[in-house]
Amino acid sequence: MRExxxxxxxxxxxxxxxxxxxxAASPAAPWTVGIRPARLVNxxxxxxxxxxxxxxxxxxxxxxxxxxxxxxxxxxxxWFALAGxxxxxxxxxxxxxxxxETRAGEALxxxxxxxxxxxxxxxxxxxxxxxxTAPSPEDQRQIAQDKEVKAETFKTITPDREWKGSFAPxxxxxxxxxxxxxxxxxxxxxxxxxxxxxxxxxxxxxxAVNSGRVILARALFFEGNCIVIDHGQGLLTLYLxxxxxxxxEGEDVSKGQAIGVSGGTGRATxxxxxxxxxxxxxxxxxxxxxxxxxx
Ligand SMILES: [Zn+2]
Numbered sequence: 001m002r003e004x005x006x007x008x009x010x011x012x013x014x015x016x017x018x019x020x021x022x023x024a025a026s027p028a029a030p031w032t033v034g035i036r037p038a039r040l041v042n043x044x045x046x047x048x049x050x051x052x053x054x055x056x057x058x059x060x061x062x063x064x065x066x067x068x069x070x071x072x073x074x075x076x077x078x079w080f081a082l083a084g085x086x087x088x089x090x091x092x093x094x095x096x097x098x099x100x101e102t103r104a105g106e107a108l109x110x111x112x113x114x115x116x117x118x119x120x121x122x123x124x125x126x127x128x129x130x131x132x133t134a135p136s137p138e139d140q141r142q143i144a145q146d147k148e149v150k151a152e153t154f155k156t157i158t159p160d161r162e163w164k165g166s167f168a169p170x171x172x173x174x175x176x177x178x179x180x181x182x183x184x185x186x187x188x189x190x191x192x193x194x195x196x197x198x199x200x201x202x203x204x205x206x207x208a209v210n211s212g213r214v215i216l217a218r219a220l221f222f223e224g225n226c227i228v229i230d231h232g233q234g235l236l237t238l239y240l241x242x243x244x245x246x247x248x249e250g251e252d253v254s255k256g257q258a259i260g261v262s263g264g265t266g267r268a269t270x271x272x273x274x275x276x277x278x279x280x281x282x283x284x285x286x287x288x289x290x291x292x293x294x295x
Contacts, residue, residue, distance in 0.1 A: 029053045033096065033112040034078075036292060041119035043087035043180050045279065045289045048096065050079040052108065056100040063096050064089065066280045069159040069233060073295040080295055082163075082233055084279035087180055087192065091118035121180030125187065132222065132267040133186040139221060146220045153216045153228050154236070157280055162232035163210040166294045168255055170206050170239060170275050171262065173198040177272075179285040185267075194283035195238065195276030202243050202271040204262040208253040209237050209275070209290070217245045217260075223274075224266025227259055237286075240274035241265050 034049035050059060050070065059079045061068035064086070070079040093113050100108040131139055177197035184190050208229055215236070216228035225242035243263025253259055264271035277286045 031098070031110040031112075033098075033110075035114060037288060039117055040085060040114065041117050042085050042089040042091070043119060043121070043283075043285050045082060045084045045277065045284045045292065047292055047294065048081050048083060049076075050098060051077070052079070052100050052110075054102050054106075054108065056102050056108065059098065059100045061096055061098045064094060066234070067159075068096075069161075071161050071233075076295060078295075082235055082279070082289075082294070084277075084282055084284035085116055086282035086284075087121070087194075089116055091116055119180070121182060121192075123182040123184070125184050126269055128185050128267050128269055130186065133189045135221070142221045146222070149216070149218070149220070154278060154281065156215055156230050156236065157234045158230055158232045159234070160232045162212040162230065163235060163294075165210075165255070166292060167209045167289050168207070169198075169290055170209050171198050171200050171204055171273055173200045173204070173273075175199070175287070179283075179287060195240070195274045196286040198273040198275065200262045200271065200273050202261075202263045204273070205246075205258040206239055206242065206260045206262055206273055207256050208259050209255065211254045212237075212252075214247045214249055214251045214253060214259070217247055217249050220266065222267045224268065225260065225263065226266075229253060229259070234280040236278040238274075238276040238278065240276070241268045241272065243271075 031053060032051045036047040040046055059070040063083050068081045068083050070081040072079050093115055096112045096114055098110045135143060175196060176199040177193060179196050181193040183193055210231050212229040212231040214227060215230045220226050223240045225245060227239040229237050239260060241263055242260040244261035247253060247259045262271060262273045275286050277284050277289055
């Protein structure tokens with residue numbers, strides 16, 4: 001009896017409040033913005049999933065100062081884009097700005113505040129051959145040359161999406177070192193580990209993690225034999241320390257295709273595969289990307 005009374009009061013209160021809240025809201029369906037991973041940290045990739053109040057023709061966004069291009073997933077009736085958060089991004093609230101155009105040419109916009117939680121990354125000491133921490137004048141010339149090659153390569157931002165579906169691991173092996181570790185080489189040179197290491201001996205075939213185009217396949221001083229694939233939407237993947245190339249620059253590759261053979265070339269403590277992911281100029285955690293279920 002008593003319980004029934006409370007339910008009735010609650011119902012009446014809800015019925016009274018409901019008309020006021022619906023006056024404040026727009027009569028159209030609301031925008032929705034889904035974020036994966038739900039708990040977003042610095043150094044992570046992020047998948048945005050957006051539904052709009054009206055049927056739209058295009059959707060573009062801005063996130064942490066980067067332009068974001070969305071694709072439409074017809075089966076899920078949702079717009080999606082992969083983006084990232086740099087490791088240097090401070091914990092806090094950031095705005096995702098969205099701009100859409102309806103089929104009738106009407107401009108719609110929306111903002112969503114997204115929280116980035118701070119992640120601490122560990123620190124380790126490593127030993128490598130001396131030339132990698134005290135390079136000779138000749139090595140320094142190559143390092144300077146490589147820097148230009150990399151800057152040119154990393155400028156590539158293809159708005160159109162080449163990747164499709166979830167990303168697949170490049171090798172079937174255990175992980176020997178994670179993303180974001182602060183490393184000190186030979187007690188002198190500090191560098192952040194901006195990729196994910198797989199424990200593979202020399203001679204293991206390395207596969208493209210998703211489809212795209214090979215924009216770099218050459219020997220660099222620190223990276224060793226290095227391949228860079230452009231997956232579109234500003235997303236690049238890098239494969240380091242290879243012993244052999246199986247693809248050439250300019251070649252289109254599909255997910256799972258063998259692109260090279262693992263090795264220990266460049267600044268490596270031993271043979272392994274270093275996989276890195278870049279999104280519009282920042283390195284993001286490959287391990288999180290490999291776990292994401294993508295359309
Ligand atoms: Zn590595």
